[in-house]
Amino acid sequence: MSETEGMNAKQKLGYYTQKFYDDACAAHDKGEFVCWSSSIAPSEVFTTMGIHIVYPENHAAAVGAKHGALEILELAERKGYTMDNCSYSRINLAYMELLVEEKKTGKTPEALAKLDELKIPRIPLPDIIVLCNNICEVLLKWYENIAVSLNVPIVIIDVPFVHHPGKIPQRSIDYVEAQFKRSIKQVEDLCGRPFDYDKFIKVQEQTQRSIAAWDKAMGMASVVPSPLNGFDIFNFMALIVCARSEYAAEDTFTTLANELEEKAAAGIDAFKGGEKTRIAWEGIAVWPYLSHTYKALKALGMNMVGSTYPSAWSIHYEPGDLKAMSAGYIGCYYNTSLDNRVDVVSSVMENTKCTGILYHNNRSCKNMAVMNVEMEEMISKRTNTPFASFDGDQTDPRNFSEAQYDTRIEALSETMEQNIAAKQNA
Amino acid sequence: MSKVDTIIAELDAISKNPKKAMADFKAKTGKGAVGVLPIYAPEELVYAAGYLPMGIWGATKKQILKATTFLPAFTCSIMQSIMELELQGTYDDLAAIVISSPCDTLKCFAQKWKGKSPVIQFVHSQNRDMEASNTFMVEEYKYVRESLENTLGVKITDDAINAAIDVYNENRAVMRMFTDVAALYPQVITPTKRHAVIKARQFMDKAEHTKKVREIIAGLMSEPVVPFTGKKIVLTGIQAEPDELLKIFEEFGIAVVADDLAQESRQFRTDVPAGNDPLYRLAKQWQNVTACALAIDRDKPRGKFIVNLAKEYGADAVIVAMMKFCDPEEYDYPILLEDFEKVGLRNLKIEIDQQSESFEQARTRIQSFVEML
Numbered sequence: 001m002s003e004t005e006g007m008n009a010k011q012k013l014g015y016y017t018q019k020f021y022d023d024a025c026a027a028h029d030k031g032e033f034v035c036w037s038s039s040i041a042p043s044e045v046f047t048t049m050g051i052h053i054v055y056p057e058n059h060a061a062a063v064g065a066k067h068g069a070l071e072i073l074e075l076a077e078r079k080g081y082t083m084d085n086c087s088y089s090r091i092n093l094a095y096m097e098l099l100v101e102e103k104k105t106g107k108t109p110e111a112l113a114k115l116d117e118l119k120i121p122r123i124p125l126p127d128i129i130v131l132c133n134n135i136c137e138v139l140l141k142w143y144e145n146i147a148v149s150l151n152v153p154i155v156i157i158d159v160p161f162v163h164h165p166g167k168i169p170q171r172s173i174d175y176v177e178a179q180f181k182r183s184i185k186q187v188e189d190l191c192g193r194p195f196d197y198d199k200f201i202k203v204q205e206q207t208q209r210s211i212a213a214w215d216k217a218m219g220m221a222s223v224v225p226s227p228l229n230g231f232d233i234f235n236f237m238a239l240i241v242c243a244r245s246e247y248a249a250e251d252t253f254t255t256l257a258n259e260l261e262e263k264a265a266a267g268i269d270a271f272k273g274g275e276k277t278r279i280a281w282e283g284i285a286v287w288p289y290l291s292h293t294y295k296a297l298k299a300l301g302m303n304m305v306g307s308t309y310p311s312a313w314s315i316h317y318e319p320g321d322l323k324a325m326s327a328g329y330i331g332c333y334y335n336t337s338l339d340n341r342v343d344v345v346s347s348v349m350e351n352t353k354c355t356g357i358l359y360h361n362n363r364s365c366k367n368m369a370v371m372n373v374e375m376e377e378m379i380s381k382r383t384n385t386p387f388a389s390f391d392g393d394q395t396d397p398r399n400f401s402e403a404q405y406d407t408r409i410e411a412l413s414e415t416m417e418q419n420i421a422a423k424q425n426a
Numbered sequence: 427m428s429k430v431d432t433i434i435a436e437l438d439a440i441s442k443n444p445k446k447a448m449a450d451f452k453a454k455t456g457k458g459a460v461g462v463l464p465i466y467a468p469e470e471l472v473y474a475a476g477y478l479p480m481g482i483w484g485a486t487k488k489q490i491l492k493a494t495t496f497l498p499a500f501t502c503s504i505m506q507s508i509m510e511l512e513l514q515g516t517y518d519d520l521a522a523i524v525i526s527s528p529c530d531t532l533k534c535f536a537q538k539w540k541g542k543s544p545v546i547q548f549v550h551s552q553n554r555d556m557e558a559s560n561t562f563m564v565e566e567y568k569y570v571r572e573s574l575e576n577t578l579g580v581k582i583t584d585d586a587i588n589a590a591i592d593v594y595n596e597n598r599a600v601m602r603m604f605t606d607v608a609a610l611y612p613q614v615i616t617p618t619k620r621h622a623v624i625k626a627r628q629f630m631d632k633a634e635h636t637k638k639v640r641e642i643i644a645g646l647m648s649e650p651v652v653p654f655t656g657k658k659i660v661l662t663g664i665q666a667e668p669d670e671l672l673k674i675f676e677e678f679g680i681a682v683v684a685d686d687l688a689q690e691s692r693q694f695r696t697d698v699p700a701g702n703d704p705l706y707r708l709a710k711q712w713q714n715v716t717a718c719a720l721a722i723d724r725d726k727p728r729g730k731f732i733v734n735l736a737k738e739y740g741a742d743a744v745i746v747a748m749m750k751f752c753d754p755e756e757y758d759y760p761i762l763l764e765d766f767e768k769v770g771l772r773n774l775k776i777e778i779d780q781q782s783e784s785f786e787q788a789r790t791r792i793q794s795f796v797e798m799l
Contacts, residue, residue, distance in 0.1 A: 080760030141757035148726040158553040171565035178558030338537040370534035
């Protein structure tokens, strides 16, 4: 009998998320290795070698969501980082210092104990780190600092920015393929044993099954009214990040897809008949204010059904085809041109029948803020829908105003409802 | 005025009137200019096309009015100035704009150029210690060359690029000589004048610039070295401007004896190596760039590099000129601090904000710092 027999999707999410943290924390005692990884890096290589993968961004999001960010951010700033730096990185780099201090002194620093009290899961220090800069270039600097501070090997999968829409240049695919091959040598060096290429194929096949289940579950957002509450995308996202190459993701998202299909068939939607408008949310969640940002939308009947997150992890390739895998990681939405981003978001909005879009001008993320003005104009023209934006931060609680957010979404809600009424009366 | 000062004034005038520099070049050669944004770019390809590569590094004391519509307030200071100028049409006479993508801001910025000139965006590899990186860069530089050829309507031959590399390498060597010699004559080559000589490179035919700098070096070396009684510093960062800031250094008797500035020494401390294939030579140059926030290196040697610079040039301290909202530089800073503190190298961080019009805060901090040294 499977350990998750009888669990619903939410229970599986909780079970597996905790299991991954627990297994990682127990790894060193078992003589196993731990890797810190960026959120859309090739887990396939590390999973093949049985290396436990921990995701600092996921962990930082948990710190933010459980309201543990402020003190640890101030620790980072005392070290010389600034409020301008990505708050995920500041949280992780400060957390790293706390773990190092604990290891050196044998005593848990007060700031770390406070995070433990908030039930923020522990992550062990890594033996190796991997980043893929398909989500941003800041990762290169952040992980450079981890590597030199902890003196651990760093695997870099540098994916050249795709500055034109259309086919990914062959030179980029060849370069990334060479980096994958090198990463295999790096994990062989760490583990002291040869890479198992047969297992690699199996892991890639599992990855594709996990992604297919993710696609199916997330695809339910296009049903009107949606059985998927958009903020569930933010919640379930943790597993596509940390378990993409594991059965856990396939198991959970298959269950989620089934639950959503059953709900849709029974005419049950996420807002229980209260869905008035449907929006795309462009950008990261505001983790310290997840509850407020969700409840304020719900009160207005605004269901967030559109997001680029589903496609960001939907990296399809034929198992065994390293070039296709390379192209998949390069072509991640956040690594592409303005024109391509407009295409992707517009398609998402069309597929999920969005009546508007909300942009998170994220203080922490220049890659998701510097082109927002152009995206707003181009997408609005293309989809003939209104937009609004608000200022926020993914984990720094100081960069968000509930009042501003509420005002902006109210204005968006009014415009969308007027548009719907006008269409109906036409 | 001495011969040295006359030439420096000439160079300063060129930097302060880029439009004239462009017009003079066109009058002389019949060809225009191509704008090149920071930090690193294969300028030699532009030079080989017969066009004048002109550095676009923003402006000083620039008020941002229109750019706020298009950029978040936390966009780096240089990019805010550049966007303001591009919205004013300042760059519209440039035949093309070449923009690299080493950071999130630049890579997004290149996607939304508001001026009239066509943009040629390209990428540097960051996993540089592998041959595949060089192979990628050769192909990426091929793309830049083809884009320049199509945009400018010229053929860029391998011979022309190799010849351009020779001109640039000669300028790099002369500039390294200049900064070494300037360190011996801080009473003559004040921080402001040092900067003026270096900045003029951005607006001149490098061959012409080399000639002028050789004359400056010869003029300096004909004078006796006088011991310097002030404080010697190494500058590090993206850039240290404007003149008002550099005058504050002079006010407190500070000499810049070496720098690790992206706008200055980082532009000329790495030669293009010898070879036959010019694009491969340029790729190898990128591989050899070290100790820079924009060139990823797992060992982060920049701190130790600056410490060695300070030792070599007898510097009393290092001043970190932190470009406002510059991610790569900001991430380097905590590690630099550790490297400086390990050896007891005194250091001060000052903010560089191209929009700033008042430097009183900087004056107070620099004054206290000098008193402490």
